[in-house]
Amino acid sequence: MKAQSLIIVVLSVALLFAVIKIVTSKATTVAGNAADAVISNIMTRTSIRSFTDESLTGEQIETLLKAGMAAPSAVNKQPWKFIVVKNREFLKRIADTLPNTRLTTAACAIVVCGDMTKTLDGVARDFWIHDCSAATENILLAAHAMGVGAVWAGIFPNPDRVSQLRGLIDIPESLIPLCVVALGHPAENPEPKDKWNPENYMVID
């Protein structure tokens, strides 16, 4: 009987500690791992060029667009427009003319465009290229986090690619397509590249 009481006390204390651990672990895991998750996502993202025939959900596409629009922009001009191409025929046409877009098997594409009606003036106009590139990187990182594959195909400032793309889909005159992001569920699992190279930085101290 005494032994049983002791077992009950020990079990009760152990259970109490376990419950405290469970209740507090969620908060600490999220806070402690958030930075690791972000850094790891940046370090493991790699281009996916081959996709399954599964399509993306509307929610996934909206999350990608929100990520893109969350990018910083010079003087907060947000000089961008995102054209989501879902139509199979259009995707095929773009893939045939611009094979670097890798759209043959993609579920959809986001054409990231600079909106010339929203840029800064004069010499600061071309900061739209920084802004739209930042938006594109946000889309790629959000896609990777969600398990969606993506690859960035540069269009502007290659004049041939810009006019070819304009010939394939209806892009308003005021927009300049910077790049095409192919999106879909990965049909390949390439190893992320280790691009760390100490020769690629220098310090002024």
Place this chain on the structure above:
Amino acid sequence: MKAQSLIIVVLSVALLFAVIKIVTSKATTVAGNAADAVISNIMTRTSIRSFTDESLTGEQIETLLKAGMAAPSAVNKQPWKFIVVKNREFLKRIADTLPNTRLTTAACAIVVCGDMTKTLDGVARDFWIHDCSAATENILLAAHAMGVGAVWAGIFPNPDRVSQLRGLIDIPESLIPLCVVALGHPAENPEPKDKWNPENYMVID
């Protein structure tokens, strides 16, 4: 005695479940929250322009550089060089001449440069601007995840800013400074902007 045995059984079962929950929770929390952490980090990042006098650790700076170098680049050329400016006198000089860099109170700066010896040829040369902008966005996102404040100041293609910056710090001729990222511990806590705007996308379906 029977009641005590029952209590022991109940407590043992509860403890077993609690331990299983603890053991499995770490894995599921990391996997389940990783995507949320990444998306949340993208959505809550905002520019920090005022910094405390605390400096960044070498480890923090290296993580930021690794994040930058993990960016995608056209044909994997990695046409970039990151100049870390820690020297107080140089930071002050840049701040005085280029106040948009917000370096007055910054702990350090990273000047993200295109390396013209590593770009693609011909019309594809200027894809270095996409690549270096993606690298810059990676640095900003990694900084935010670590609780480090940052702001992106555009330099290229503004010719005055490019030549002014060249006059202040030693930038090899083969490099073009795209932007300056001011870095430090935040001395302000601005609300992230909600930039979601359904007018900024269109769908071809």
